[in-house]
Amino acid sequence: MHDLSPSGLSRLAPSRRTLLRGMGGAAVLGAGVPLLSACGGSGTAADPKTVTVGSNASDAVPKKAFADIYAAFKTQSGITVDVNTKDHNTFQEQINSYLQGTPDDVFNWFAGYRMQFFAAKGLATAVDDVWQTIGGNFPEAMKALSKGEDGKYYFVPLYTYPWAIFYRKSVFRQNGYTVPTTWDQFVALCKQMQKDKLVPIAFGDKDAWPALGTFDQINFRANGYDFHVELMAGKASWTDAKVRKAFDLWAEILPYHQDGAVGRTWQDAAQTLVSKKAGMYLLGTFVGQQFTDAADREDLDFFAFPEIDPAYGQETVEAPTDGFMLSKAPKNKDGATKLLEYLGSPAAEEIYLKSDPNVVAASTKADTSSYSALQKKAYEMISGAKHLTQFMDRDSRPDFTSTVMQPALQKFIRDPKGIDSLLTSIERQKKTIFASS
Amino acid sequence: MSTDTPTKSQEAAAVPPPGTASPKKRAPQGHRRLLTRRDRLTLGLMAGLPTILHVALVWVTALASIALAFTTWNGIGFDSIQWVGLDNFKELFTNNPQFWPAVEHNVVWFVVLILIPTPLGLFLAVQLDKKIRFSRVYQTAFFLPVVVSMAVIGFVWQLVYNPDTGLINSLIGANEPGHYIDWIGDPDLNLWAILVAASWRHTGYMMILYLAGLKSVDPALREASALDGANEWQTFKNVIFPTLRPTNTVVLVVTIIEALRAFDLVFVFNKGAEGTELLSILVTNNIIGESSRIGYGSAIAVVLLVISLAVIIPYLVATFRKERRA
Numbered sequence: 001m002h003d004l005s006p007s008g009l010s011r012l013a014p015s016r017r018t019l020l021r022g023m024g025g026a027a028v029l030g031a032g033v034p035l036l037s038a039c040g041g042s043g044t045a046a047d048p049k050t051v052t053v054g055s056n057a058s059d060a061v062p063k064k065a066f067a068d069i070y071a072a073f074k075t076q077s078g079i080t081v082d083v084n085t086k087d088h089n090t091f092q093e094q095i096n097s098y099l100q101g102t103p104d105d106v107f108n109w110f111a112g113y114r115m116q117f118f119a120a121k122g123l124a125t126a127v128d129d130v131w132q133t134i135g136g137n138f139p140e141a142m143k144a145l146s147k148g149e150d151g152k153y154y155f156v157p158l159y160t161y162p163w164a165i166f167y168r169k170s171v172f173r174q175n176g177y178t179v180p181t182t183w184d185q186f187v188a189l190c191k192q193m194q195k196d197k198l199v200p201i202a203f204g205d206k207d208a209w210p211a212l213g214t215f216d217q218i219n220f221r222a223n224g225y226d227f228h229v230e231l232m233a234g235k236a237s238w239t240d241a242k243v244r245k246a247f248d249l250w251a252e253i254l255p256y257h258q259d260g261a262v263g264r265t266w267q268d269a270a271q272t273l274v275s276k277k278a279g280m281y282l283l284g285t286f287v288g289q290q291f292t293d294a295a296d297r298e299d300l301d302f303f304a305f306p307e308i309d310p311a312y313g314q315e316t317v318e319a320p321t322d323g324f325m326l327s328k329a330p331k332n333k334d335g336a337t338k339l340l341e342y343l344g345s346p347a348a349e350e351i352y353l354k355s356d357p358n359v360v361a362a363s364t365k366a367d368t369s370s371y372s373a374l375q376k377k378a379y380e381m382i383s384g385a386k387h388l389t390q391f392m393d394r395d396s397r398p399d400f401t402s403t404v405m406q407p408a409l410q411k412f413i414r415d416p417k418g419i420d421s422l423l424t425s426i427e428r429q430k431k432t433i434f435a436s437s
Numbered sequence: 438m439s440t441d442t443p444t445k446s447q448e449a450a451a452v453p454p455p456g457t458a459s460p461k462k463r464a465p466q467g468h469r470r471l472l473t474r475r476d477r478l479t480l481g482l483m484a485g486l487p488t489i490l491h492v493a494l495v496w497v498t499a500l501a502s503i504a505l506a507f508t509t510w511n512g513i514g515f516d517s518i519q520w521v522g523l524d525n526f527k528e529l530f531t532n533n534p535q536f537w538p539a540v541e542h543n544v545v546w547f548v549v550l551i552l553i554p555t556p557l558g559l560f561l562a563v564q565l566d567k568k569i570r571f572s573r574v575y576q577t578a579f580f581l582p583v584v585v586s587m588a589v590i591g592f593v594w595q596l597v598y599n600p601d602t603g604l605i606n607s608l609i610g611a612n613e614p615g616h617y618i619d620w621i622g623d624p625d626l627n628l629w630a631i632l633v634a635a636s637w638r639h640t641g642y643m644m645i646l647y648l649a650g651l652k653s654v655d656p657a658l659r660e661a662s663a664l665d666g667a668n669e670w671q672t673f674k675n676v677i678f679p680t681l682r683p684t685n686t687v688v689l690v691v692t693i694i695e696a697l698r699a700f701d702l703v704f705v706f707n708k709g710a711e712g713t714e715l716l717s718i719l720v721t722n723n724i725i726g727e728s729s730r731i732g733y734g735s736a737i738a739v740v741l742l743v744i745s746l747a748v749i750i751p752y753l754v755a756t757f758r759k760e761r762r763a
Binding site for chain 1: 511512513534599602620623710711730
């Protein structure tokens with residue numbers, strides 16, 4: 001309490017005790033500095049038998065899955081993989097400084113703009129030589145996803161998962177619903193579900209990114225893949241009539257979305273589907289994580305977002321893809337190349353999928369016989385797609401999506417009538433952000 | 438402020454003896470300095486290290502962020518810093534839909550803290566000062582939220598406010614479709630919902646500050662006013678409260694600081710969604726994370742700095758003036 005007395009606040013002459021305290025603090029900080037700088041890299045000199053990997057797989061399931069892959073790689077090649085795992089979100093937030101410091105040889109990352117951005121900044125090494133070996137394992141769409149803006153390969157995909165509309169087969173059977181394939185059928189189904197006292201579309205946007213997924217689906221169904229790419233790249237205008245049309249369509253089904261979405265997490269929204277209070281839910285296949293009961297899991301199914309414009313049909317699938325990149329100056333490039341070649345092989349993907357049943361292999365060569373019905377369906381959906389998109393925050397600048405689009409879409413969900421001024425504001429902010437390098 | 442002078446003179450008096458004493462002891466060895474080499478080295482380290490750290494961690498960083506506010510920088514390599522003059526501020530004041538709400542919410546935060554939990558804390562302190570039974574238990578109970586970290590408070594209250602499974606909506610039956618009360622997402626409600634949590638904590642803080650102030654009130658004053666026939670309210674209003682002036686100053690400063698640095702509670706609660714934007718959250722969203730709009734985020738930080746200075750400079754001027762008078 002001494003410091004809070006009036007004399008304490010205005011005390012100017014430092015007592016010996018504060019000086020000592022300062023010394024102690026200085027000592028602690030001094031000790032902290034080398035620790036902090038040590039966090040960046042593993043610090044081991046080029047050892048031809050070791051490759052370092054920066055991993056964002058901090059959750060137990062993927063962490064174990066990756067460890068299995070690296071163990072298999074060691075028995076095959078004799079090279080040890082030294083993994084430096086960081087918390088998933090922290091890894092993502094620190095990626096800028098991480099890649100500029102002393103990054104590990106190989107690191108986990110996402111396909112799409114987020115990969116191309118670091119490739120263009122010279123923070124990643126091209127892996128064309130790896131692709132000469134693994135090229136045959138992947139479909140064309142995956143190859144396109146792995147290239148930088150300069151046409152070189154920078155990315156080795158491991159697994160992917162589609163976004164779709166999830167439902168429970170038993171609920172559809174009981175109520176005699178059929179899977180809608182067109183917009184009109186979809187709206188009619190929503191109306192019917194509302195009559196049947198179901199929440200037609202479960203929805204939670206507290207984390208601010210799920211709404212980006214809804215917009216993506218409506219936008220590329222209504223305006224096509226090319227427009228999606230242009231819009232995400234900052235070339236097309238947000239005040240374009242096409243964008244307005246996408247929002248109008250969204251406003252049409254918004255009344256059938258679960259109330260109070262901005263305060264609800266996606267996990268809570270998924271629970272309404274689990275408990276059969278909601279009829280449908282638009283999300284990635286990771287929604288399966290919330291279906292912990294085996295019988296419920298069996299009952300889970302999905303269908304592609306319905307067609308809006310027949311010109312584009314259901315040709316585009318949103319399938320975020322995770323994989324690996326090679327850092328700018330790998331200490332053991334030969335070893336890292338070997339590791340990437342292994343990671344791009346069907347064998348590595350099969351090991352990974354054994355532990356994580358919510359995703360599917362990026363390679364077409366991987367063995368699909370052990371897939372669950374849901375995985376098989378996801379795999380078919382992705383391999384049959386004409387275009388693959390990543391997700392708004394992976395296809396566009398992260399600074400634009402996180403500081404402009406996320407709050408803007410939360411606002412739209414609450415107040416769809418204010419769309420015109422919202423779009424003008426988005427466009428104005430977009431211009432400033434995309435103008436900066 | 439009168440307590441200041443004695444403390445200082447005591448310290449001033451206490452310092453010389455060790456300094457003069459040691460040379461006397463060492464005099465035979467030929468050292469005639471006031472301080473030995475070791476003393477000077479120690480003093481140099483003790484004063485130098487904190488100075489270097491303070492300059493590096495406070496001044497250099499503050500000035501760097503002011504300089505960065507006039508640039509655009511994505512955080513990759515120093516050569517990508519571009520001078521843009523006042524563009525960031527223009528963009529902020531005219532184009533950012535979250536900026537003015539954020540300023541407004543910081544002000545609302547301060548006004549609410551000063552109007553509700555502060556008088557409540559004073560009230561509790563006055564009650565607890567009456568030497569009632571179990572006073573310590575009550576003190577602990579009210580002070581407990583202050584000990585708990587803000588992040589934990591945010592987490593606990595978002596469970597209370599959760600629209601589907603939260604305590605409030607479950608109790609009043611507002612977790613059914615059509616009846617939802619979205620405490621966390623609705624911009625008309627969420628700021629107030631969070632302020633309840635913030636006030637819950639702030640009350641305890643204010644109570645302890647006032648309790649300390651009340652303990653130092655001379656009991657003779659109460660006796661004198663009782664002898665003059667003043668009732669309890671009159672005594673409090675005319676005798677006790679005026680003597681709490683120094684405490685009030687501290688309370689005011691602490692509350693302003695709390696309002697300006699409000700961040701963790703809201704960030705955990707709903708990440709500063711519409712209705713709960715705060716300057717500190719805008720700074721974080723722009724600088725930290727992948728977005729890395731470092732120049733733009735720095736511009737927001739500079740606005741926050743200017744607001745803090747506008748509040749702190751008058752306070753410091755007033756304090757110094759008083760000290761000089763004393």
